Structures are given as C-alpha cells and as structure tokens.
Amino acid sequence: MSMRRRYLVTGLQGQVVQSLVERAAARQDVEILAVGRPQIDLAAPDGIVDAVLALKPDIVISAAAYTAVDQAESDEAAALTVNGQGPAALAKAAAMLDIPVLQISTDYVFDGSKPAPYLESDPVAPLGVYGRSKLEGERAVAAATDNHAILRTAWVYSPFGKNFLKTMLKLAETRDELNVVDDQRGNPTSALDIADAVLAVASNLIASRDAALRGVFHMTGSGEASWAEFAAEIFRISAERGGPSAKVNPIPSSAYPTPAKRPANSRLDCGKLTAVHGVTLPSWQASTAEVVARMLS
Ligand SMILES: NC(=O)C1=CN([C@@H]2O[C@H](COP(=O)(O)OP(=O)(O)OC[C@H]3O[C@@H](n4cnc5c(N)ncnc54)[C@H](OP(=O)(O)O)[C@@H]3O)[C@@H](O)[C@H]2O)C=CC1
C-alpha cells in the first residue's frame, strides 16, 4: 500500500498554491490541502496553531502572504502580522507536530546594492515594509523550529492570480507602447517551476532529518533580466503567437515613482539549492514561453 503524504499549503487563489495544486494533481503520492481564510487567517494568528494541529499534515508549506508591495508601505501593521506572526504560528504548529515547515520568502529582503547575485550568507537589509515583514517571517520560522527550509524566490509569474506577465499582456491590449523600468535586474520565476521545486524539497525534508537539507535556499528561474527585458520577451512570444504586444520603452526607476523602493539588483545565486537538494529551475525564457502560450490559448 502506498502512503499518500498530506501537504498543507496556505492560501487558496495565490500563484504558488494554485501551481502546487495543479502539479500535485498528476501525482499519486501527494495530496495538497490548500487552506486559506477563514480556516487559516494569517491576519488572526491566534487560531492558526489549533487549525494546523487538527489537520495533522506531513509538512506545512507557508506560501500565503501579504504581497501588495506598494500597499504595504501604508499598511505596515497588517503586513507584519500576515507575513511575520502568521508564519510564526504555522512554524510553532509544525514544531508541535514534529514535521518540517517550508517558508516561501523573497529577494526583497536584500537592498540590491551587491554588484553580483546574492548568496544565502549575504547580509539582509530590506528597503521597504514588504521586505521587512517577510524577513520577520523568516526569523520567526527559524526561531520556532530547526526543521525548516526558507526558500527565497523572486519575480513570480504564472497563469494564476496577479503578476507582471499578466499585467503586461493586459496593458498591451489597449496600448502600443509601454514604459518599463530597465535598472532593476532579477530572475523571473514561474510559479509552476516553484511548485515542482517545492515538491522536491518537501519530499527531501520528509525523507531525511539531515540538517544540511535545512536552512535558507535561493530558488529562482535560471537566467536574469531587467523588467524591461522581461516585458520585451513576453511581447516577442505573444506577437509570434498572434497575441497582444507593445513596444517597450526602457526607463529608469526614477521615471516610474512608486510608494515602495525596489532593489536595483534582485538576482539570487541558486547554487546551494542545486548542490544540496538537486533542484535547478528551468530558464525564465522557456517558462515564460509556456505561460504566455497558455494565456493565449
Ligand atoms: N509574487 C511574487 O512575485 C513573489 C512572491 N514571493 C512569495 O511567494 C509566496 C507566494 O506568493 P504568490 O503565490 O505570488 O502570492 P499571491 O499574491 O498570488 O497570493 C497571495 C496568497 O496569500 C493569501 N493571503 C493573503 N492574506 C491572507 C490572510 N490574511 N490569510 C490567509 N491567506 C492570505 C491569498 O489568499 P486568497 O487565496 O484567499 O486570495 C493568496 O492565496 C509569498 O510568500 C510571497 O511573499 C516571493 C517572491 C516573489
């Protein structure tokens, strides 16, 4: 008889949780329990421990978050509760159940001043409220249990939820040209690739108590781009398939004012994830082509 593992993932409609549901549907060995509001409300952390204990999962994947980067600047208390205290409660419950917890985190914990891709050992210094709140989440999870992996990803896009790729395609329906910042560089990452990587890391954590499998790991798509380059590639693929496209005018961040400051360099070095977990995500161009094709079909 095969054992079906139960993976609790927080959130319902989010990009990563939806991608996990889709990827795990093809497998017999994993059942995704997507749990969101009202069962688990990260803004009301008091009820979280009991909710997790009642579900008795084999692992907790903390994917839900307050992800509105600009809105967080004027909503700090909510962002800190959802991204800090929420994961703290999830990790506390995981510790009580003696199961691993996998925390999804972000490139925005860095200030972007490093002239090379960031390593897990590099100092963190978030520029805004969102990054600071996600860093609180990392620290709270690590403080609650050693049995954790913190997976920092970045620039997530997918057929689900709200993201830059979908915004670009939507804007191109009514616009011939778009101004897009060209002085922020990062690693565009498909949530579907994140789901595959998360499933691999989760099974490694369930299979082994080895401390080397635990800690912080960077986990992004392979290759790098500026937002303007990412947009141009989205439109190149879309146009090739008869979908919407626009001319991309590269602009400096100073010409696109936003409440939150973003890191100029968001690139993450993912060598540790490859070395320790045997996981490498596909190139962002290959995955962008897949997601654009799916959006147009
Ligand atoms: N998006 C990105 O570019 C990046 C994301 N990350 C991190 O990756 C993770 C997944 O992000 P992504 O899938 O894009 O997120 P989305 O923005 O697509 O979705 C957010 C999810 O969080 C849930 N959520 C928000 N507030 C609460 C709350 N109070 N209680 C319970 N659930 C709540 C939403 O619930 P509902 O389903 O009910 O709407 C939704 O499922 C997050 O931890 C994020 O910080 C890291 C780097 C980049």
Ligand SMILES: Cc1cn([C@H]2C[C@H](O)[C@@H](COP(=O)(O)OP(=O)(O)O[C@H]3O[C@@H](C)C(=O)[C@@H](O)[C@H]3O)O2)c(=O)[nH]c1=O
């Ligand atoms: C829509 C638009 C955006 N931009 C810029 C603004 C910003 O610098 C960049 C991306 O816009 P977004 O609003 O998608 O960026 P943002 O919400 O900051 O994306 C971030 O989300 C959080 C959750 C993360 O963890 C990060 O890794 C990152 O993905 O593009 C333009 O230059 N032109 C445009 O027309």
Ligand SMILES: [Mg+2]
């Ligand atoms: Mg956004």
